[in-house]
Amino acid sequence: MGKRNVKINVEYLTRVEGHGNIVIDVKNGKLETCRLDIVESPRFFEGMLRGRSIFEAQHITSRICGICACGHTLASIQAAEDALGITPTVQTVKLRKLLLHYETLDSHILHIYLLVAPDLLGVKSFVPLIGTHTEVVRRALRMKKTCNDVCDVLVGRHVHPISAIVGGFTKLPRPKDLESMHAMLTGMRPDMDATVDLALKLKFPDFERDTEYVALVSDDDEYPMLMGDLGSTDGVRMQKKDYRKMTNEFVVPHSSAKHAKLSRNAYAVGALARFNLNADKLLPKAKQVASAVGLKPKCINPFLNTAAQLVECVHCLEDAIVVIENLMSSPVNYEEEIVVGLNEQGRIPVRAGNGVGAVEVPRGILFHNYATDQNGNITGANCIIPTNQNTGNIEYDLIKLVPEILGKSDEEITHTAEMLVRSYDPCISCSAHLIDIRVKDR
Amino acid sequence: MKKPKVAFFDFACCEGCQLQVANMGETVLDVLGLIDVVEWREVMSEKWGKKVDVAIVEGSITDPHAVERIKKIRDRAKVVIAYGSCATIGGVNGMKNNFPLNDIKQYVYGDSHHFFATEKTKAVHQVVQVDYFVHGCPVYIPEFVTVLKTALQGIPYYPPDYPVCVECKLNENVCMYDRGVSCLGPVTRAGCNSWCINNGNICYGCRGMVSNPNEKGAQDVIAKYKIPMEHVLNKMNMYNKCRELD
Numbered sequence: 001m002g003k004r005n006v007k008i009n010v011e012y013l014t015r016v017e018g019h020g021n022i023v024i025d026v027k028n029g030k031l032e033t034c035r036l037d038i039v040e041s042p043r044f045f046e047g048m049l050r051g052r053s054i055f056e057a058q059h060i061t062s063r064i065c066g067i068c069a070c071g072h073t074l075a076s077i078q079a080a081e082d083a084l085g086i087t088p089t090v091q092t093v094k095l096r097k098l099l100l101h102y103e104t105l106d107s108h109i110l111h112i113y114l115l116v117a118p119d120l121l122g123v124k125s126f127v128p129l130i131g132t133h134t135e136v137v138r139r140a141l142r143m144k145k146t147c148n149d150v151c152d153v154l155v156g157r158h159v160h161p162i163s164a165i166v167g168g169f170t171k172l173p174r175p176k177d178l179e180s181m182h183a184m185l186t187g188m189r190p191d192m193d194a195t196v197d198l199a200l201k202l203k204f205p206d207f208e209r210d211t212e213y214v215a216l217v218s219d220d221d222e223y224p225m226l227m228g229d230l231g232s233t234d235g236v237r238m239q240k241k242d243y244r245k246m247t248n249e250f251v252v253p254h255s256s257a258k259h260a261k262l263s264r265n266a267y268a269v270g271a272l273a274r275f276n277l278n279a280d281k282l283l284p285k286a287k288q289v290a291s292a293v294g295l296k297p298k299c300i301n302p303f304l305n306t307a308a309q310l311v312e313c314v315h316c317l318e319d320a321i322v323v324i325e326n327l328m329s330s331p332v333n334y335e336e337e338i339v340v341g342l343n344e345q346g347r348i349p350v351r352a353g354n355g356v357g358a359v360e361v362p363r364g365i366l367f368h369n370y371a372t373d374q375n376g377n378i379t380g381a382n383c384i385i386p387t388n389q390n391t392g393n394i395e396y397d398l399i400k401l402v403p404e405i406l407g408k409s410d411e412e413i414t415h416t417a418e419m420l421v422r423s424y425d426p427c428i429s430c431s432a433h434l435i436d437i438r439v440k441d442r
Numbered sequence: 443m444k445k446p447k448v449a450f451f452d453f454a455c456c457e458g459c460q461l462q463v464a465n466m467g468e469t470v471l472d473v474l475g476l477i478d479v480v481e482w483r484e485v486m487s488e489k490w491g492k493k494v495d496v497a498i499v500e501g502s503i504t505d506p507h508a509v510e511r512i513k514k515i516r517d518r519a520k521v522v523i524a525y526g527s528c529a530t531i532g533g534v535n536g537m538k539n540n541f542p543l544n545d546i547k548q549y550v551y552g553d554s555h556h557f558f559a560t561e562k563t564k565a566v567h568q569v570v571q572v573d574y575f576v577h578g579c580p581v582y583i584p585e586f587v588t589v590l591k592t593a594l595q596g597i598p599y600y601p602p603d604y605p606v607c608v609e610c611k612l613n614e615n616v617c618m619y620d621r622g623v624s625c626l627g628p629v630t631r632a633g634c635n636s637w638c639i640n641n642g643n644i645c646y647g648c649r650g651m652v653s654n655p656n657e658k659g660a661q662d663v664i665a666k667y668k669i670p671m672e673h674v675l676n677k678m679n680m681y682n683k684c685r686e687l688d
Contacts, residue, residue, distance in 0.1 A: 043535055047545075047550050048540070060537070063456050125482075125486035127474075130474070141468045145466070157637070159580045160580060163641045171641050339621045339623060341618065341622075342623065344622065344623050344669065
């Protein structure tokens, strides 16, 4: 084993969003290369935004990602409103929190069931599960559809939301809409309980590596998702306007996604980072699930990001129900419904400005930053995606993981490496795509 | 009867149109019961790599590697379906063509821009022959199901060639122009059931333009509401920039 050679080149990693490769090269038992290559075709969103109206930014940047379209929408709106100097109403903030909960729930369910569960159940994809675990597949699709349906009611659709725009909402939910969303979400509780039961049976690989975790933090009692300061487990705290000091992005040649670092050589964002920083603010039911799956802050097993996602599913479902009940008890003010278009009527005052949006989307903290001229046209744009922030950290995990499992077969090494990458729920379309496996030089 | 082999492929896009399939919920199992899905990287680790009956292609062609890949897919597929705006009309990726390539590369990647090969964005049919088009950003699932059914039966599908306004009127929406904002409904191909306007927003033209737009009528509307022409043209360049490469 000491002299072992392993060469792994996973081209186009499957069951992840986007295209990326894993390259591992071990010579004489020594790890020489260990990389996660992001080979997604760059789409140049930041460049394309220049010259467009700030009122178009949400529509365009939502198209960065089909899975977190609502998250991009919310980060984009926050950045635009920051640049324009608009403070959203209390009602608008409630509805935006609700939308973000829907998306977190939707995305986590997709990841837990369709992308991760096959690994833990020992099959290649959810397709064979249709025959062997029919009820599990049906439940997953049912839950996924419920998330999609509540989004349809709230914002027209989940992939790409229609009514959430700068300034508020073009259509506000009617009492019957609130009732139907409430019924759909409370109806989801038995499936959520079954999901927790399933997750308790799953066995996650035993691996640990201490790293810095970054997420939104706040001084109030709410588990911060939509708003907050930037915080880290190494004690860093700064305002969102200073996000560049938080991410310190740099380009690496093997990847069309930029990497990020803070106090150490890399940091992690996502469900586990949020849990590690804010676990005490979860709703009681979510805390119970965390303790049942054995998740305690600070957890440094990256495979348990999936467990943290489960905890957040419970939190988001329950908190969404709370928000809706709140909206039902105090009538929605339909006067706030807006028609903006490209602001032809100048209903929203524009100014030259620079604004930052920082939102916790399913895979971690997402930054949008726009500069505008006095006509409200975009002069500069910058988007920093969670997966970009995680890529460096994933590589350091692989560098520690691979030597620990060199006693296993090439197939097992490849599979475990893939599982590790997948546990981060990478969204590579966002970052700038992941896999075919060749193992040689035994 | 042997089940037809169907594969999903993705190029530069957000993969949201693939996700629309998962959003069908349990009914997706009915569709999957009729076909044999042999490749779908986003949700499957299984590989096929051989001939397929139907290739569903999402995304735009934006670099030399993609050009080679789509040609190989075409070679091993009996039928190619371009799926979603990025594939059918270039979509939002086409906005890149509003800028010189070197300018936009340098803007995003600075001095490291030479690491990233990129070409002008093209729709799939601008590189290889396409048999069916499912327009939309995202696709409208009822239309996708219709296209899949027609493709599997080997009969043609013609997307609607009248403007979104037709559906919008049937949905009894108040015209966005009358609400004081401009909208691309008058020149955009219908088939989405005026999805965005039903939800209080405007039409951004994501399904592409009708083949014979009523330009005079559109000009009259634009003049009546005193909208600068430049403003409307700029809007059309959001989804329809690749049209100039047809």
